[in-house]
Amino acid sequence: MAANIATRLETGTPFLKDLIADINSGQIKVPQFQRKFVWKEEQALKLLDSIASNYPVGSLLLWRTKNSLAVERNIGAFKLPATDDMSPTDYVLDGQQRLTVIFSALGALEGQDGFDVVYDLIDECFMESPEKFSQTQFPLRILYNTTKLLNFRSGLVSYPNSNDLQSRLDGLIDVITNYRIPVVTLKELTVEEVCPIFERINSSGTRLSTYDLMVAATWTETFDLNEEAEKIAQSLRPKGFDDIDGNTVLKCLSAIKHQGIKKDQVLSLRNLSKDDMDALVEVAKIALLKTVDLLKTEFKIYSWDFLPYEAIAIVLAYVFSKRKTLSLEDVRRVRQWFWLSALSERYRGASESFVSQDLEAIDLYVVNGEDPKKSFGNIPSKETFKNLAFRSNNSRSRALIILLALKRPRNLTNGALIDPEIALSNYNSKQFHHIYPKAHLKRVESSGEHNSLANFCMLAASENNAISDDHPNKYLPRLISELGLEAEDIFASNYLPSPSSIDYSTLEYPEFIDLRAELMLKDIDKLKDGLTY
Structure with a gap:
């Protein structure tokens, strides 16, 4: 060519x-x-x-x-x-x-x-x-x-x-x-x-992008792709997801129409009549509304910023275009695919062809209820998990945040229930805290990944300064004393080892990370099997 x-x-x-x-x-x-x-x-x-x-x-x-x-x-x-x-x-x-x-x-x-x-x-x-x-x-x-x-x-x-x-x-x-x-x-x-x-x-x-070109190539006096995409965005506004990217909308339309998002499939949308395109947009709008509802209720995801991959929205929109409602078994299968995909970084750098193949697999697995003919990935081992660094644009980091939100965490400082919608409505770094502060770890020259996923907890911004860079062998025992009988439940809600079985006044970072990774992976094992905890 x-x-x-x-x-x-x-x-x-x-x-x-x-x-x-x-x-x-x-x-x-x-x-x-x-x-x-x-x-x-x-x-x-x-x-x-x-x-x-x-x-x-x-x-x-x-x-x-x-x-x-x-x-x-x-x-x-x-x-x-x-x-x-x-x-x-x-x-x-x-x-x-x-x-x-x-x-x-x-x-x-x-x-x-x-x-x-x-x-x-x-x-x-x-x-x-x-x-x-x-x-x-x-x-x-x-x-x-x-x-x-x-x-x-x-x-x-x-x-x-x-x-x-x-x-x-x-x-x-x-x-x-x-x-x-x-x-x-x-x-x-x-x-x-x-x-x-x-x-x-x-x-x-x-x-x-392809979306830009499609906006120009499909435009007529009676049809404007930008306006159609805006209709979808407007319908999502009450749910806080109206900042959906135009390219994502286009891929959802192609996935629903062609069960694929390959370039030729996306571009062929321009050949649809206005009536056919209007009908497709309406189906996509309803499917994305249901997708957003599932993300909020099942995964405590309150904005696109926390979605591990764009492909997840595309796949879910496809599923909801085929099924008006999902059964408990359907949701279990979606849950399994979601967690395996997020924690294995399945869609990192994935091509349109790869995502299209997954649409076919999801069609068999969720829509038709058949056994999967392919694996959707594997969760990291404990040693790997301990060394994964928290980064805002990383799918595993986003999966960790969702995991923390599902645990219904309570503030370590006062036991107040943390509202995940507030914490996750936008990427506010003040809502997350190193349990063993980086400044402390640097001072004592501790081994291990200081920015480990297993070293983060959710903490309301107003309470973040109460911990700051304090020595964990001092501030954690102090919090246990202040929280009294509720310390066990509050620590458990944050995946922290039980205060009754661990001496936090002497607990070193490597041992802490090992224990906390084990607690997290226990729940992750359930989620990747499609179960809840």
């Missing part, structure tokens, strides 16, 4: 004036992508300064196609002109920010909205056009208007240093009018061929 694509690449180095003319005519358009990143004034001014210094500013990538895509005309403060549809059209895949700045600063008419820039001939710098500017500040939007340009230049004669000012203006005009930008045009490639190229683009710091 690569060789075939290479024959349909066109390269060129047009002048800025030619690019501006193509934008004005509608030959070049910017697809309507949901962008998280929009250039700021400082970045735009730096781009113009690079051009004036004759520095390279990178190439543009265009996609020439007869497919009509949704286009963007207003990007932040930058404006693009409204034009008639043309076929074929060159859509900007990479260079959107640069091209928009160039057009708004150099190609728009005077007085039009958008990014308006002058060049100060005295300070020799670009600046956004002030409401009132001096006669030594050259408005870039007249650069290609010969009459206005000559009038501005003639007006500089009244200044004592007119020769210098005119020389600076002439130099600026010469560089900009002769400046060329490399352009690569992909000619009449299909969406399937453009997609892998599109996903690798990252020159502006914004990674474009």
Whole structure:
């Protein structure tokens, strides 16, 4: 395929004036992508300064196609002109920010909205056009208007240093009018061929995705994928899960429709009629609502931040698209798959093909109730578990937090029940505490992983300072004394060894980690078998 694509690449180095003319005519358009990143004034001014210094500013990538895509005309403060549809059209895949700045600063008419820039001939710098500017500040939007340009230049004669000012203006005009930008045009490639190229683009710091391309490729006057994804997000808002990623929505739609999320399956969604897509979105909305309910009730997960993997949401949405309700046996099987997947890091770096294969396996195992034909992973051994470090973006760390929440923990300091919804509604590091503080472990040069999963407990932020970096052989016995008869239950709710059988005044870190890992793994063994505790 690569060789075939290479024959349909066109390269060129047009002048800025030619690019501006193509934008004005509608030959070049910017697809309507949901962008998280929009250039700021400082970045735009730096781009113009690079051009004036004759520095390279990178190439543009265009996609020439007869497919009509949704286009963007207003990007932040930058404006693009409204034009008639043309076929074929060159859509900007990479260079959107640069091209928009160039057009708004150099190609728009005077007085039009958008990014308006002058060049100060005295300070020799670009600046956004002030409401009132001096006669030594050259408005870039007249650069290609010969009459206005000559009038501005003639007006500089009244200044004592007119020769210098005119020389600076002439130099600026010469560089900009002769400046060329490399352009690569992909000619009449299909969406399937453009997609892998599109996903690798990252020159502006914004990674474009299949979802972005699908938003543009599926858009019509009566259908907008962004609006459909927003409908799903809105339905999840009361449950606190409305920040669902667009790519996740797209994969859920593909999983429900095709029992797979491979690239060709996702892209084939664009061939659905509006009625079929509307119906699919409605099914996905209901399935995701049930998914969120299960995550909250069964796993005490109250936001996407604590979900070990995106694939878990996709699989569960697929299950709920096939089954209106789950039996106790169904939930047991889901529980088994969930814990094995999370603790074995099953979906770490998993490809779309791998997740698609799991959808087939889950269909057999949960939806049809058949014995699994494959293993969903294995839990770590005790020695491995002790050495696993707590990291916020790690699936095992998230599994640990869920494990702690399911235990209905109570504050070590006062025995108050911890509300997991508050603790897990967002990733608040103050809700978690090293039982054996890292500063202490460093001071005594203790062996073992100081940031071990087995060294964390859930603790309300308001109580965190009560422990701080105290010596565990001092503060733990003190808490046991203060908690009195409730100490056993409170310690048990935090997977801490029984105070009646352990002397915390002498308990060293390696032994503590060994005992606590054993307690945790005892419950994990039940969960990975689909049981509760």
